[in-house]
Amino acid sequence: MNLKRRSFISALAAVFGSAVATQAHANLYTPVPEKWNESVDVLVIGAGGAGFAAAVTAKEEGAKSVLLAEKLPFVGGNTMICSGLMNAVDPERQEKKGIKDSKELHLKQTLDAGDNRANPELVKILTDNALESVHWLEAHGMKFKDDIYQAYGALYPRTHVPVEPKGQGYIKAMVESAKKVGVNVQTNLKLISFVREKPLEGRVMGALFENGKKEKIYIRAKAIVLATGGFASNRELRSKHDPRMYALTTTNNSAASTGEGLLAAKDIGAYLIGMDYIQCNPGTPPGKKYRGVLHLDVTRYIFVGPDAKRFVAEDERRDVLRDAILNLPEKFGYTVVDNDGFLHNDSAVQESTKKMVKEGEAWTADSIEDLAKQMGLEPAALKKTVDEYNSYVDSKKDPLGKNERNLAHKIIKPPFWACYSAMSVHHTMGGVNINTKTQVLDDQGKVIPGLYAAGEVAGGIHGSNRVGANAVADIFTFGRIAGKNAAAESKS
DSSP states (O other): OOHHHHHHHHHIIIEEEEEEEEHOOOOOOOOOEEEEEEEEEEEEOOOSSHHHHHHHOOOTTOOOOOOOOSSSSSSOHHHHHHHOOOOOOHHHHHHTTTTTOOOHHHHHHHHHHTTOOOOOOHHHHHHHHHHHHHHHHTTTTEEEEEEEEEEEEEOSSSSSSSSTTTHHHHHHHHHHHHHHHTOOOEEEEEEEEEEEEEETEEEEEEEEEOTSSEEEEEEEEEEEEEEOOTTTTHHHHHHHGEEEEEEEESSSSOOOOOOHHHHHHHHHTOOOTTTTOOEEEEETTTOOOOOOOSSSSSSSSEOOOTSSSSOOTTTHHHHHHHHHHHHHSSEEEEEEEEEHHHHSSSSHHHHHHHHHTTTTSSSEEHHHHHHHHTTSSOOOHHHHHHHHHHHHHHHHHHHHOGGGGGGGOOSSSEEEEEEEEEEEEEOOOEEEEEEETEEBBBBOOOOEEEEEOOOTTTOOSSSSSTTTHHHHHHHHHHHHHHHHHHHHHOOO
């Protein structure tokens, strides 16, 4: 995905974001229409990673007709522009680097990181099946590097790295797979509401959409998968649940991540859980244009504050890192890497950082002292911080508590690079409540017949804090489960 396309996504905020923010969702019943515009076996709503996984799997599992509906003029969603990093216990790749891991450890770390507020059954499904999702993706044309490392907030080195930048490889592979199996992909279809047999009762029979011409389109389906993503770009909705989130920007979220899918599900009786669990990541400081992304591999960088000193262990939980940065005087710090760390990032990150350097929102220099001068920091203080950190790499002991395994790379090779690290809204952990079959549940815990959900629109999988790189594993694991079960229901 190029920068022009990303700018286009941002420009869509005026079309999609503000409209949804003011749209009333008052449990208004949409009656069954006298005539449907189209009928299919399985309807999947949202053409990101979860939606594509569900649609392709549904077709592979024998659903005769599968329609994948996307509200934007193009497919990909947040998956296209995410980091692309994916967690899975993978003995083949991990053993090459001497990493010992287990599904039980991944399960425990994920539950603990979310303060045990996630549904343990859903987390176990995620951690038990993440590697199968990796292999499923590879069988569908997705390519990963052999490298494994610990991503920002990932807590352990089990993170898989795509060959192509960001999430582009996933969507490219899914688009080709959808074509091969015969998924009907339609864009410019914005979900307005679901059609249920009776208000808050009976099956979900289909959905009402609005197309690019503002025409109403009723699509009937034997089973529906909701995969419309989260609500990070809906300022009003997110601030209702966490007022701190109102003034923040977002990270790599589409401007169309506005939450109308989960609100439409709520209108027909779906129960929403964990809506105040909203995650932040290093993003764009107030008044700046760009997001610096030099923080993906925790072994390669350090965070420093305005005093040029480190203030947190870089491999901490994401909520700990968030609070540490928000507690700085200006509510932003800086990420510092050497040239090896810079080149460890994919080409998209390198290109964007170079552009930021030209516009004064990132910096590069042949010495730490010169880098500090450009950043407006005390040169001697930053040099001392870097020298001390390099000594911790030698001793494998960090006063701030960075894990020994992550004290792996010194910051010694010029040129050196730095960028701002502020906090921006990144991921919304809350959403519709689902069971282990991904069926959507009402406020009594009963299944809403005919409706499934997968991806960021579903709650209960990450608890109060999402482990870094678990989201991609989530969307493809639960997307496949939703597609399989929706296909089975469509044939019953």
